[in-house]
Amino acid sequence: MTVNEHTTLVLGGTGRIGRRVTRRLVERGVDVRVGSRAGEPPFDWEDSSTWAGAFAGVRSAYLMYYPEVDWPGAADAIGAVAGLAVDAGVRRLVLLSARNQDEATRCEDAVTSLPVEWTVVAPASFNQNFDEGVFLEPLRQGCWPCPPVTTPNRSSTPTTSPTWWWPRSPRTGTSARGTS
Ligand SMILES: NC(=O)c1ccc[n+]([C@@H]2O[C@H](COP(=O)([O-])OP(=O)(O)OC[C@H]3O[C@@H](n4cnc5c(N)ncnc54)[C@H](OP(=O)(O)O)[C@@H]3O)[C@@H](O)[C@H]2O)c1
Known part of the structure; x- marks a missing residue:
């Protein structure tokens, strides 16, 4: 385990998304700790006794909830982990929404x-869904597996895609300590 004050924790760091985030950070010379049940120390969303150890010595963290942010209890779990992280000295949080x-x-x-620097990213779908994920097999069968994507940002023409499919631009900010 590597611990120093510049450590960045990547939750889900062994997964399809997290592996890429981890690799990019390592390439930039960032000291990365992988947060997952197989991590060292382990992090398990379903076992709160693992949370403090995973965040010890961490300065920044990429929060990726599993299985989904719309899973029942996700907001409570994310709030509890993020609050623990801030109390432990984490200064910057990035949430994959x-x-x-x-x-x-x-x-x-x-x-x-x-009270932390934060960034929220809310993509519609990552490219790897198409080359190693759930969309690969339908594509191989000649089927386009997604609704047509026409976002308000990219076109003024009426869209036929459901609004839940639209990605949102990343947003970032800092909340002052003591505000809600
Ligand atoms: N694909 C997209 O386009 C997209 C877009 C937006 C959001 N997302 C969301 O991103 C998340 C991850 O996607 P992915 O494709 O990277 O998934 P994935 O390849 O299945 O990886 C899942 C990751 O979560 C970890 N994990 C599983 N259960 C866990 C638990 N109980 N506690 C802690 N870590 C756990 C796994 O590691 P261990 O097994 O070692 O614990 C692994 O690192 C999902 O919630 C997905 O909905 C995906």
């Missing part, structure tokens, strides 16, 4: 209300 889902905004509020 999701498309336009009401439940996702509760998860975002749980982070953006904390």
Whole structure:
């Protein structure tokens, strides 16, 4: 385990998204700790006794909830972990959120209300879904597996895609200590 005050914790760091985030950070010389049940120390969303150890000595963290941010209890879990992180001295949190889902905004509020620098990213779908993820097999069968994506940002023409499919631009901010 590597611990110094510049350590960045990447939750889900062994997964499809987290592996890429981890690799990019390592390439930039960042000291990265992988946060997952297989991490060292382990981090398990379902076992709060693992949380403090995973965040010890961490300065920044990429928060990725599993299985989904719209999962029941996700906002409470994210709020508890993010609060523990801030109390442990983490100064910057990045939350992987999701498309336009009401439940996702509760998860975002749980982070953006904390006294910490934060960034929320809310993609529609990562490229790797198409080359190693759930969309690969349908594509191989000649089927386009997604609704047509026409976002308000990219076109003024009426869209036929459901609003939940639209990605949102990343947003970033800092909440002052003591505000909600
Ligand atoms: N793909 C997209 O386009 C997209 C877009 C927005 C959001 N997301 C969300 O991003 C998340 C991760 O996606 P992915 O494709 O990277 O998933 P993935 O490849 O299945 O990886 C899941 C990661 O979560 C960890 N994990 C699983 N259960 C855990 C638990 N109980 N506690 C702690 N860590 C746990 C796994 O590591 P261990 O097994 O070692 O614990 C692994 O690192 C999902 O919630 C997904 O909905 C995906």
